Amino acid sequence: AQTVTQSQPEMSVQEAETVTLSCTYDTSESNYYLFWYKQPPSRQMILVIRQEAYKQQNATENRFSVNFQKAAKSFSLKISDSQLGDTAMYFCAFKVDGGSQGNLIFGKGTKLSVKP
Amino acid sequence: GAGVSQSPSNKVTEKGKDVELRCDPISGHTALYWYRQSLGQGLEFLIYFQGNSAPDKSGLPSDRFSAERTGGSVSTLTIQRTQQEDSAVYLCASSPRGPSYEQYFGPGTRLTVT
Numbered sequence: 308a309q310t311v312t313q314s315q316p317e318m319s320v321q322e323a324e325t326v327t328l329s330c331t332y333d334t335s336e337s338n339y340y341l342f343w344y345k346q347p348p349s350r351q352m353i354l355v356i357r358q359e360a361y362k363q364q365n366a367t368e369n370r371f372s373v374n375f376q377k378a379a380k381s382f383s384l385k386i387s388d389s390q391l392g393d394t395a396m397y398f399c400a401f402k403v404d405g406g407s408q409g410n411l412i413f414g415k416g417t418k419l420s421v422k423p
Numbered sequence: 424g425a426g427v428s429q430s431p432s433n434k435v436t437e438k439g440k441d442v443e444l445r446c447d448p449i450s451g452h453t454a455l456y457w458y459r460q461s462l463g464q465g466l467e468f469l470i471y472f473q474g475n476s477a478p479d480k481s482g483l484p485s486d487r488f489s490a491e492r493t494g495g496s497v498s499t500l501t502i503q504r505t506q507q508e509d510s511a512v513y514l515c516a517s518s519p520r521g522p523s524y525e526q527y528f529g530p531g532t533r534l535t536v537t
Contacts, residue, residue: 357525414465415463
């Protein structure tokens with residue numbers, strides 16, 4: 308069975324600074340996807356970034372980037388130049404590539420507060 | 424275009440009553456998922472529909488929970504004889520095809536059982 312662990316229940320960062328959220332996972336699968344989702348108080352889950360396990364290059368989306376360490380089963384999210392609008396819950400998620408299910412397996416989330 | 428919509432946004436019910444939660448996926452999306460988010464927890468998978476195939480019900484926590492998807496589009500999650508531990512946010516997501524595609528989430532229904 309796959310598991311996703313986020314070891315930081317809460318974090319805070321000053322506006323314009325950089326913060327890194329940690330995520331580790333456990334799986335015996337070799338082909339899978341990893342995601343970071345953002346959930347603001349509105350409850351709407353928004354995809355921030357995704358990473359295919361077969362790609363060695365770390366994914367980047369504007370101010371968001373990941374550090375994907377496949378051997379260590381680690382998938383951290385770095386947010387640069389933090390903005391007040393980044394305040395939200397952040398969930399790391401895992402999905403097996405292919406297969407019959409395709410449901411996401413989520414960590415318990417990290418609550419990020421960006422302070423002015 | 425329109426995203427995933429869910430109704431109602433909030434639902435308060437008495438213990439023992441039945442509730443129905445509705446999800447309208449993005450038009451053309453063949454895959455639909457239901458998740459439950461309890462306070463302080465991550466999202467827990469409940470059920471998965473893909474096209475006209477039999478749904479994957481492996482995540483349903485008890486036989487009080489059921490779901491259907493009519494015409495390959497709208498889905499209804501039904502909880503019978505609600506219990507206080509059913510209180511949670513129920514999120515629906517859809518995906519354009521099968522398991523390998525990204526999931527787009529609705530705003531969820533917050534269910535409170537008193």
